[in-house]
Amino acid sequence: MFDDLRDLYQEVILDHGRKPRNFRRLDDPDRTARGDNPMCGDRIELFLKLGADGGIADVAFQGRGCAISTASASLLTELVKGKTAAQAHALADGFRQLAMTGTCPACEAALADDMERLQPLSGVHEFPSRVKCATLAWHTLNAALDGSKETSSE
Numbered sequence: 057m058f059d060d061l062r063d064l065y066q067e068v069i070l071d072h073g074r075k076p077r078n079f080r081r082l083d084d085p086d087r088t089a090r091g092d093n094p095m096c097g098d099r100i101e102l103f104l105k106l107g108a109d110g111g112i113a114d115v116a117f118q119g120r121g122c123a124i125s126t127a128s129a130s131l132l133t134e135l136v137k138g139k140t141a142a143q144a145h146a147l148a149d150g151f152r153q154l155a156m157t158g159t160c161p162a163c164e165a166a167l168a169d170d171m172e173r174l175q176p177l178s179g180v181h182e183f184p185s186r187v188k189c190a191t192l193a194w195h196t197l198n199a200a201l202d203g204s205k206e207t208s209s210e
């Protein structure tokens with residue numbers, strides 16, 4: 057990877073890690089789930105507000121963790137708002153692939169813009185212990201959409 061691209065990616069992670077977007081509780085959420093990554097000590101709680109069509113009308117999170125887990129949760133909240141549950145699951149699957157292998161050849165064209173936004177986190181595939189930091193929020197999102205309350209990266 058070119059050094060300037062690496063620097064840019066680093067900057068995105070630090071920015072979202074320090075100033076996470078949608079970092080709050082939602083009043084009266086339709087769904088919540090907690091995620092726990094004991095390997096690193098990352099913990100998040102995700103809140104979803106569903107629209108009449110079952111889509112994600114609003115999403116927010118709280119918790120504490122490393123810059124990667126926080127940045128990933130922050131990007132998640134920006135990307136899944138307005139999506140249907142099926143679209144959100146598809147993006148979560150694509151992101152898991154990206155985090156584990158650094159690329160997602162199977163991802164549909166419809167996900168291309170979102171995957172582009174998530175590229176800064178793709179570097180974790182070189183560090184297997186950090187993959188769980190990056191995917192924690194996405195596991196938690198799937199759990200919330202499926203109606204389960206707790207999830208662990210284990």
Ligand code: ZN
Pocket residue numbers: 093096097098121122123124125188189
């Ligand atoms: Zn972590």
